[in-house]
Amino acid sequence: MGLINIADREIKLIMVGGKGGVGKTTCASSIALKFASLGRRVLLISSDPTPSLSDIFEINIGDRETKILDSLELYGFEISSEIVLKRWKERFGPEIYEVISSFAKIDYDFVDYVGTAPGIEEEYMLNFIIELVENEKYDLVVWDIAPAGHTLRLLQLPHLFLKHMEAATKFYMNMYDYLEKIKGAVTLKGSKRTLLEIISSWESLSEKIVEFIRDKDRTKYIIVTIPEALGVKLTDRIIEEFKENNLSVENIIINHVVRSADCPFHEKRMAMQQFYIEMMQKRYSHINLVTLYLSADEIKGIERIRQTGEALFSL
Ligand SMILES: Nc1ncnc2c1ncn2[C@@H]1O[C@H](COP(=O)(O)OP(=O)(O)OP(=O)(O)O)[C@@H](O)[C@H]1O
Ligand SMILES: [Mg+2]
Structure with a gap:
């Protein structure tokens, strides 16, 4: 099990997808903060209808490009359908x-x-993001894609x-x-x-859009999942769809992994997780699998997001 390995300065777009509630917003925020701390100008976009970035960063971000931190070039945008x-x-x-x-x-x-027409939203989002990076307004856009269904449609x-x-x-x-x-x-x-x-x-x-999202030097896809049957099933489906569309996932984050067990409840849970982790290791042997441990605290506020970013990266 490795760490996310995206060090290339050419990367312009990172899309973070996966099933509901697995930690997409947490991971997208941690990744965005990590790249901003490396000196890049980063825009974190969420197309989730509920204002999730504001919750995790504990500031009001909203429906416009908003600077998240004074000290870093990190911006957030909770883009609405309207x-x-x-x-x-x-x-x-x-x-x-x-x-x-x-x-x-x-x-x-x-x-x-x-x-x-269905799909217009995602279409426009990509066009919008590509314009932002081409105009060099940002070095990198990290997109927290709302539910898994959208990832596939996208x-x-x-x-x-x-x-x-x-x-x-x-x-x-x-x-x-x-x-x-x-x-x-x-x-x-x-x-x-x-x-x-x-x-x-x-x-x-x-x-141009097809070229951009197929260009491994410019676009990376990260799937967040959990070590449970449903997590594996959905990840299978997403990867299959990616393949059919000639796109490849290079990193999968396996979140909510129990680090150690000191009671029968957690021992049982760890064993269950281990079963699915091994299954994923076998199935996705060509993909970098990254463990994110379940922490006792919810991941909220800059300091916790920063720690999560550190835990995810080998940079
Ligand atoms: N490794 C972790 N340890 C502890 N808590 C975590 C971890 N990862 C995520 N969480 C918590 O789980 C909850 C859901 O995470 P998050 O909002 O990132 O999921 P999501 O995939 O974006 O959900 P949705 O599909 O609803 O957008 C949050 O309260 C977050 O703090
Ligand atoms: Mg979310």
């Missing part, structure tokens, strides 16, 4: 409207309708991304052949760009 959707609309709404309204008479409200995202854009331009889809012939020639009303240019820009954006 903000994500609002920014998505600002970014893509005008283009979607431009394309569709050039063929059909529609209200701008149509953009709201497109924004209700992987199909670049694929979905394009689909949504295309769904938004249903007309374009239906008349694809016809448009293929004319789109280079159509300049949209009030725009300097042709239809082809806008559609190509969506395509290259989704390609």
Whole structure:
């Protein structure tokens, strides 16, 4: 069992996923603090609907980029669905409207309708994060992904991304052949760009996202789990989905491990955990497994988060 080994300065995004309640927010916060203490400018994002970062850091973070500590370049952002959707609309709404309204008479409200498509949130999050790191606003973004289900959906995202854009331009889809012939020639009303240019820009954006999340030098995935049957089962599923999408998990944190037992209750628990730890060691022999011991205290406040970060890293 090792320690997290991500020392590379090229890393731009660390995504922390796993099933509910296993310690994702705790681990994401500890990882973010650790990198900030190494001198990097770090943004910790949580897309959890409950304000979990504020709870763990014991300060009010909220729906905007907020500096967590005076002494370090560590920022937090509890991004809400409303903000994500609002920014998505600002970014893509005008283009979607431009394309569709050039063929059909529609209200701008149509953009709201497109924004209700499932998966839009994760799609936009990645686009948003990639923009943040490309603009060098932050050296690293650590993303605490809310429930496990989202992690899985996220992987199909670049694929979905394009689909949504295309769904938004249903007309374009239906008349694809016809448009293929004319789109280079159509300049949209009030725009300097042709239809082809806008559609190509969506395509290259989704390609850029795929490239980014598949680039092991820039993106790392950490799965947090617990040494119990359900933890193993869900981890299996997540890893399988990653494989199907040509992505690889390099680190798994096994959390809540009992360090020593001085009573029959804990002896029993340790034996149970050991069984699943060995199972994971066998199954995930190609992945770095990191133990995080269960502490008597809950992990809250800077000092405990810092200690947890130290326990996780070999840096
Ligand atoms: N190693 C540990 N030792 C002691 N307490 C821990 C440990 N890891 C996590 N906890 C505690 O477990 C609780 C849940 O952790 P956390 O909020 O990080 O989980 P989560 O996976 O983010 O949950 P959710 O899926 O609800 O977002 C917290 O109260 C946290 O302090
Ligand atoms: Mg959480």
